[in-house]
Amino acid sequence: MFRRSSYASVVSGQASSTNPQRSGAFSHLVNSNATSGQAAPHHGSSGHARNHSRSLEADGHHNGMSMPWGRSAGPLPTYASQFGSMGNGFGVVGHEEQASSFFVPSYLKGSRHAERLEEAHKAKLAAQREHRSNHSSATASLSTSSSSVNLHKMVPSHRGMTHDIIERAPPLVEENVASWPTRWSEADKFAQIEVQGDGLEVRFQGPAKTHEESASIRTDHPMPRQCGIYYFEVTVVSKGKEGRMIGIGFGSSKVVLNRIPGWEPESWAYHGDDGMIFSNTTSGKQFGPKFTTTDVIGCGINFRTGCAFFTKNGNEIGVAFRDIKHEKLYPMVGMRKPGETLRANFGQTPFVFDIDSIVKKEKEKIQGEINLMNGSGSHSSKSNRPQMDETALIHELTVQYLAHDGYVETARAFAEEVREESRSLANNADPGLKHLDPAEDMDAINRQQIRAAILDGDIDKALKHTAAYRPTVLRDNENIYFKLRCRKFIEMVRKCTELTVPSKRSTTNGQQHNGSDDYDVFDHQMELDDQFATTDGQWGANESMDTEEPADSSARYQAMLQETLTYGQELKAEFSNDPRREVKKALTDTFALMAYPDARESSLAPLLDVSGRVPVAEELNSAILVSLGKSSSAALERLCQQAEVLVADLAEDGGAGAFINVRSDFLR
Amino acid sequence: MSSSTVSVSAATPTTRHSFQRRVDEIKPSKTDINFVIMDYLINEGYPSAAKKFAMEANIQPPIEEESILPRVEIRNAIYAGDIEKAIHKINDLNPQILDLDPTLHFALLRLQLIELIRKCMTTPDADITPALTFATSQLAPRAPTNPEFLEDLERTMALLIFPPENLAPPLAALLDPALRQTVATRVNEAILGSQGARREARIRNLVRLRAWAERKARDAGKDIPDKLDLGLNADKEGDDEDDAMNGNGETDAMVS
Structure with a gap:
């Protein structure tokens, strides 16, 4: 594809040759959208693209640009599929492995534990892919001049989080997040139980040897207490020929497997033959109805209250056991008659019982408890005006945040409004509010100016300001310096794309197909040069650039392009020897922008945003703050951080914290 | 796209970090924090700060600045003790708000009575007739509908009996400006509720969450520092112990 040629020219240094040639190359790139004749893969047909990316992953065959897939769809769709999948959280997972490999039970959707598991799962997949891709294209690096290898590397190294890479550190691989049960264990079972197909169905095989002998099975993982509530359902597919000696419940890993759960220590279960419940002993207690073929029995534990309950065919029977405090309890079923078959649902499919409402009610209860709190609780317990203390605390948090992060104008306006507020209140008494005038400090104003420059896209100004104001910051924070330099490149590409106008694409549409099968970089550029002449002419004729003279705009565009490419060279020269993976990746991602005719319409558009x-x-601001000896996070951020850690602590053993997701429940 | 992720180290007992280190590992998203600030400025009625913040932080204000103004005017009227004006403005906005919430309406009327009484108390030889007339015409007819109304009315009327210099605490509280703030907050929440918006700013839930979680964690005997410092000036007392606790001293020295 054409983007390669442009990238190659930057990377391999060809761009430093004469002017017309270079602009020719880029101008063709500007139009390559039409050339490829495949606008669709950029946006929509991710199914198609997905197959390509998958086959690419699967065979790990990363050499050579002339592979068939390269011609038919090219690497562009690969981007499309990966960006496309970012929207739904499971996209990456979904087409990477079977759908059964990762799922979130409906009642745990949006919970913090589910998020952690998903992050861990994604990180694991990414690490696997990374391993494979490194393995197969180990020779590829930005400093190599062989453009095909370089360019090729770009494609497989992109994964779901592509353009985040510039902004955030690689995700932590969290090995310690406890998975929930996903299937019956093939190993942790009594011999006469057979696990069928997908691991959800179990069947008692062959005749019982002795009258006393039964068989039970545990799941692959215990029920994580961090879920707060864990729930699963078991359908009696068949009670077999002779009876319905079936027990459904849970137990620890110590429970022997030749007995029905419930009879042994550390096991609890509801039995179908008599409707009794058994808790660590063979003497049962009358509990609910008997159950038989086609019945759906649900079993849930609320780890916060320590209560376990059962449901039958979507109706709650009631609380069966209390004071369940054990760690690592596994869902268990036990049987004793040939032909007995049970099918479990650990959340892969919707539940018969409305467990979602139960969890929702639990969450609301805890939210209610939280809202009874006085927010300033830990600060001044002695006060008799709790609400006012909370208000004062929030005022202070806001003022401090605005000052800390250099929102000078906002801080001023807020202080003025608060002053007005207390003035109305204070006509005859002490306002009871602290004076909130933010200290006008030069530091804040400097930081505000630097931020404003970056938010304006004027990276040079920000760099200049920073160098003058805190010279050490850029030196000590090389990664931030690098990001700023990359951002400058992005801003230049932005300017280029702003100078090109959409209508131009239609004018050149017709004459683009001649070169599309030619992958030789050099030839390609020559052809492009020819095309450029015509394009240029038409451009002048058809263009209506706001108030600009056409010729002028074309010249400006070329100058800008020239400047961008030169800058790209510099950037590459400065950082291409950097061994760090993130740096290489960020460089690759950034340069990939040059590949697109109009990057605003490409799948890389988010990078340009x-x-x-x-x-x-924000990162630069934090670095400056640190250099000033101040905390890099404001009090409000600290408050969020503390809340997150405290909630995680409270969720650890299945307490109330399990029902709280700080980010989605409180920050959005 | 959000600017950073909130990632937490796994909190299993074997890999347990010190509390402070785990706090430092969490990177709240600036986008989220800015959203919470904007939500607060709009919810609690700081329109010009909200406008500036939208510009400085480069974010879209979720609603028009103008739609905040009536709430600001109502708040300031209540703060200034001009309850009549506040009630008019509330009814201009949406007459159903007070119709559907007799408790809130009563609270406003009682506040108006308190302001009338305050006038009598602060000016020598003032006429208490307006206050009495208001009490009998506006509040007395409503009092029987709710025992709490009656009690509130009776207590308020007691202000006329006792000398202002020597009031019992429950009576003094009626003259405290905090009562105006409380009522103004309730009015604000009712208006927001009537507009289908969140009644309270997210930041309030957030500070409560932290306070609640800290108490819960202490009750459960979790391993957390004796004092959780936010880095506000008000926290300064007892900072020395904190520094010892917070492993990395220099980044914890907080901003003023």
């Missing part, structure tokens, strides 16, 4: 300025600005 102005919102990308914000994290860079």
